[in-house]
Amino acid sequence: MTLLALGINHNTATLDVREKVAFSPAELEVALCALRESGLAEEVAILSTCNRTEIYCETGAEAQHLLVWLAEHKAASTQELQHAHYARWGDDAARHMMAVASGLDSLVLGEPQILGQMKSCYAVAREAGVLGRGLHDAFQRVFAVAKRVRSETAIGENPVSVAYAAVSLAQQIFSDLKQDTALLIGAGETIELVARHLKNQGIKKLIVANRTLENAHALAKEFAAEAILLADIPEYLPTADIVISSTASQLPLLGKGAVEVALKKRKHKPMFMVDIAVPRDIEPQVGDLADVYLFTVDDLKEVIDENKKSREEAAKTARTIIDEGVERYQLDQRALSAVELVKDFRQQTEAVRDQEVQKALNALRSGADPEELLLTLSRNLTNKFMHQPTTALKRASSEGREQLLQDFKSLFGLD
Secondary structure (H helix, E strand, O other): OOEEEEEEEOOOOOOOHHHHOOOHHHHHHHHHHHHHHOOOOOEEEEOOOOEEEEEEEEEEHHHHHHHHHHHHHHOOOHHHHHHOOOOHHHHHHHHHHHHHHHOOOOOOOOHHHHHHHHHHHHHHHHHHOOOHHHHHHHHHHHHHHHHHHHHHHOOOOOOOHHHHHHHHHHHOOOOOHOOOEHHHHOOOOHHHHHHHHHOOOOOOOOEEEOHHHHHHHHHHOOOOOOEHHHHHHHHHHHHHHHHHEEOOOOOOOOOOOHHHHHHOOOOOOEEEEEOOOOOEEEEEHHHHHEEEEEEEHHHHHHHHHHHHOOOOOHHHHHHHOOOHHHHHHHHHHHHHHHHHHHHHHHHHHHHHHHHHHHHHHHHHHHOOHHHHHHHHHHHHHHHHHHHHHHHHHHHHHHOOHHHHHHHHHHHHHOO
């Protein structure tokens, strides 16, 4: 059996293809059991995210056979998957799993969610009873490497998305977001991500403003926020410590005058504003106000570009850690081979012992002399244990295989 990592991801397949082979959490256990019952893999785990579907398994089958199984199980085109898949074997499979868990193979370099998804993938497989010693050990080595990458490098520390960068800047202005209110203008994907990041940081209150109240409600419901219309912004603006806007409006939604009025009601308590929209939602003149920290998408881009460089530097260190992890995995596999060999050797010797002891017990019950029986038992055990090694040594000597003779001496301390 050999470790195999087979899958498709954002680098090899379009979203349309990835959607066809994605597994929902409810599907995973059935799929895992079905794959093992097919006889194609003894141990198996499946990782399925928006950016990848990967099968990790201990198998003696060809990768092509597993690809066909995946296509048939998901009612997808084998030919379509043929052009989009990759297969990594043995050490390369372990290296790939370590890179994935460490965020080096992600769409956003160093993103932290993937490690949790990998751990969930392992937990589901363990719960389904489809993990064995080989895959279990591989995952443990992968998790150890990913933990080192997270703790010894800065690969996940600096924001590289607009939404994350906006929230990170807010944290620099307000040390404790648990005391603050955020007004989010818009209801698209970027604002949704901003809301998620703010919630993760424990923001006290969220207000979502949108041109359509229905869309505002949909987003507000997910994050326990308050939904309002764009026309209601002047009423709510004085309560907002943080304002982040991202709409498709062709005209500014917030002018200098409206913000001045809000600041007076706030008794000039500072406001942090991020305008992610293009064209801008917030008039540039708002940035001239003494109590406003206004950032645009270009300001965030500078932060993101600098942080990407930082992550790329960290990725170099991470790859060194992964190299060391693969070496440890190789040592683990060699040790595992030795364990299996010792296990087989012990079973063989115990079978010989049991056979000879049973003969001696039968003779003892028949009235044989105990002293003579002990001598016979010891001679028989010695002869049986020596027979196979002696035959092999004689053959090696006649064939001139000196290295085997030297190894035998070393193994039994005969130097």
